[in-house]
Amino acid sequence: MRSSALTTHTHDQPAAATAVELTKIYGSGDTEVVALDHVDVEFAAGNFTAIMGPSGSGKSTLMHCMAALDAPTSGKVYIGDIELSSLNDKDLTRTRRDRLGFIFQAFNLVPTLNAKENITLPLDIAGKDVDSEWFDTVIRTVGLSDRLKHKPSELSGGQQQRVACARALVSKPDIIFADEPTGNLDSRSGAEILAFLRNSVRELGQTIVMVTHDPGAAAYADRVLFLGDGRIVDEMAEPTAEKVLERMKNFDTIGQVS
Numbered sequence: 001m002r003s004s005a006l007t008t009h010t011h012d013q014p015a016a017a018t019a020v021e022l023t024k025i026y027g028s029g030d031t032e033v034v035a036l037d038h039v040d041v042e043f044a045a046g047n048f049t050a051i052m053g054p055s056g057s058g059k060s061t062l063m064h065c066m067a068a069l070d071a072p073t074s075g076k077v078y079i080g081d082i083e084l085s086s087l088n089d090k091d092l093t094r095t096r097r098d099r100l101g102f103i104f105q106a107f108n109l110v111p112t113l114n115a116k117e118n119i120t121l122p123l124d125i126a127g128k129d130v131d132s133e134w135f136d137t138v139i140r141t142v143g144l145s146d147r148l149k150h151k152p153s154e155l156s157g158g159q160q161q162r163v164a165c166a167r168a169l170v171s172k173p174d175i176i177f178a179d180e181p182t183g184n185l186d187s188r189s190g191a192e193i194l195a196f197l198r199n200s201v202r203e204l205g206q207t208i209v210m211v212t213h214d215p216g217a218a219a220y221a222d223r224v225l226f227l228g229d230g231r232i233v234d235e236m237a238e239p240t241a242e243k244v245l246e247r248m249k250n251f252d253t254i255g256q257v258s
Contacts, residue, residue: 053227
């Protein structure tokens with residue numbers, strides 16, 4: 001059964017990202033796994049969406065396909081009004097660099113660069129100037145002011161994750177894809193990062209799509225999408241940690257109805 005959420009796609013007012021009939025299959029024959037099953041979904045510009053679901057539900061695969069990090073088996077992905085499969089490798093790389101931001105659990109920092117150089121790397125590659133005022137705001141929020149000259153090997157895991165968060169935010173991308181962005185942070189630091197992401201949506205019009213298993217983190221979002229067996233099985237507007245936790249508890253009994 002097809003899963004959908006806010007499926008309307010128009011080229012006059014494009015969403016930040018859209019999937020149409022998105023399907024991803026790994027393997028074949030007896031080893032075939034349908035990770036995404038004809039998913040239709042739209043991520044509105046200026047909104048914060050959390051994606052949740054059990055292990056193997058397809059949430060990371062959905063984000064990777066939306067973020068042009070993995071190619072779907074069939075279906076289409078749009079970033080704005082650009083259809084990703086229509087791009088050649090060079091244009092796809094440019095789209096990822098110029099329009100997308102990424103925060104993943106694997107920090108993906110360059111070990112030979114210090115924190116500041118890692119943070120500004122996407123802008124440096126694109127030949128863009130760093131907005132010093134915005135850079136200072138990001139650095140102050142993630143608490144890295146006294147760590148900018150340190151290389152990744154000189155930083156804790158939590159500090160490295162803060163560098164990754166700052167790197168995604170500093171270029172003001174069209175949309176940020178975040179995979180467990182606070183997974184390696186203590187609760188206080190994690191709350192500060194989530195509050196900053198939330199404020200970047202409210203005050204700056206940033207668009208964020210975040211995969212998380214944490215109901216508390218999901219509560220910062222405008223809506224939560226719940227995945228099961230490669231399909232969107234439910235969504236929740238104005239989530240609270242309590243409502244999300246209750247929904248996840250009931251997933252095995254009612255979550256597979258789509």
